[in-house]
Amino acid sequence: MPPINPFTPEFGSVPLVMAGRESIKRELFEAFAQGRGNPNLSSILIGPRGSGKTALLTYLAKEAAEDGWVAVHVVAMPGMLEDIYEQTRLACQKVLGKREATLPQLTGLGVGPISASWSTSPTAAENWRTRMGRLLQTLEDANLGLLITVDEVVPSLDEMVNLAAVYQLFVREQRRVALVMAGLPHNISALLNDKSVSFLRRAQQHKLGIIPDADVRNAFKETVAIGGRDVTDDALDSCTRAIGGYPYMLQLVGFRCWQASELSGTISAAEARQGAADAQEDFRSHILAPTYRELSDVDLRFIEAMLEDTKESRIADIAQRMGVESRYASKYRGRLLAGGVIDQVARGVVRFALPGFRAYVEEELGA
Ligand SMILES: Nc1ncnc2c1ncn2[C@@H]1O[C@H](COP(=O)(O)OP(=O)(O)O)[C@@H](O)[C@H]1O
Ligand SMILES: [Mg+2]
CATH class of the missing domain: 3.40.50.300 (P-loop containing nucleotide triphosphate hydrolases)
Known part of the structure; x- marks a missing residue:
């Protein structure tokens, strides 16, 4: 029996090692x-x-x-x-x-x-x-x-x-x-x-914001150790980068790296690369794709209007790009905020709430 995967990429499960917080x-x-x-x-x-x-x-x-x-x-x-x-x-x-x-x-x-x-x-x-x-x-x-x-x-x-x-x-x-x-x-x-x-x-x-890299790194390493395997420093660095401080991603990357190291028993650069790529794919199919599919046509027009900015978008600009009044745009902002698709950074300023969502939408729209 191979040792049990110690990572828990499942919503609601308490992680074996809690990073940060x-x-x-x-x-x-x-x-x-x-x-x-x-x-x-x-x-x-x-x-x-x-x-x-x-x-x-x-x-x-x-x-x-x-x-x-x-x-x-x-x-x-x-x-x-x-x-x-x-x-x-x-x-x-x-x-x-x-x-x-x-x-x-x-x-x-x-x-x-x-x-x-x-x-x-x-x-x-x-x-x-x-x-x-x-x-x-x-x-x-x-x-x-x-x-x-x-x-x-x-x-x-x-x-x-x-x-x-x-x-x-x-x-x-x-x-x-x-x-x-x-x-x-x-x-x-x-x-x-x-x-x-x-x-x-x-x-x-x-x-509950982004978890600092140092904490992510420690938690990752400790989880692997408790599971009974090793992870090299290189691999730790690249996993930490792929995780980007996002707790769910920590579990996904860890879970996939663990699977990739089934034979070697050690997570080194190759396993980390494989694990991060698999995790990215999971994230796309479990989080980004369903979120995208739930968007209505008008939601999408709102999102598309956000793509013109690089980080944050002003509602006023979005409304103008959509060719509608701010009041109308605000109604759709409300829907997207409630769905956790976007976040409000300041009054009248929003940004994408999920890591990688912008790139995903760009790809889908062929932008
Ligand atoms: N501090 C943390 N360190 C490591 N993993 C975490 C941490 N917090 C949550 N997780 C993991 O992240 C995933 C999402 O956690 P969850 O509590 O369901 O998020 P939310 O309720 O905010 O949507 C779960 O797999 C969980 O085990
Ligand atoms: Mg929850």
Whole structure:
């Protein structure tokens, strides 16, 4: 049996070795250790697709467990609040072995053949806040806190607003709660612009940007070593270059280099070249191609208008090149921002969010 590939180019998996992210980790560990009152207990992780948001949420939650935090993970979508409640209830049950949490309660008596309805969910008279409050108390009695993580935050969800409001009340009541959210830059800024969640604007924002080359290099080397192989300095240099500080790419390049070194057992220049080329191809087919395919005709015209600039584009210029009014161009900007295709650099200035997307589009358009 060849040694198992230690790289994990799969969305949401926690990498064997996490490159960089030191300061975010430190700040959040401190917060979990300190508990109540630490501002980082309300945090938002912001970054493009593949920057490691989901992986970091999972990782942080695991670490928080050491400090007495029970974590529940949800994705921002309808039903999220009930999901948080259900998971918290199950977590209470698991952690405390409480029987009353499992026992069904008689919720209503009727007439006819189906005369009684049994349910594990509480009566309708109790709202979410009350029910959650009780679970929080149960946890607190056992000296535990509750960490809620919300992934893939979208701005247009009522339940997000409700969660923020109730969470704020829990904080005021001095409950042991933490809320760590994650989302694409555009979705986070749209959410924070909503007046009804002003509380969230005070949450600590952590941007998951490009990882420094030195950290990428170390993590790559360490992952290979844990897997039981070697990598030469040359190979490390060229892999680091191919990765460009992008976490998902680190996993792809590593995964492919590992495969290329199946026979030799060492990643040297040849294996690195092969691995980087294969990874580039994966990235094209898994990320760039589907992103491109999802673009509408007008999206494409917007993108095409961006190609004339070398790095960043002004909306005003794009509109002019498209021969439309800025307002119209802004509507398409919104779609592309929400889809993580472009990023807003400054007011009225955008750029491509995914590495290599510009080149891909140019190729597709034969430009
Ligand atoms: N700091 C990191 N170092 C190395 N690999 C990472 C890091 N963060 C994430 N990854 C890897 O990158 C990929 C994308 O991570 P993921 O958390 O799914 O990104 P996002 O949720 O931001 O789209 C996964 O394969 C994951 O294992
Ligand atoms: Mg994710």
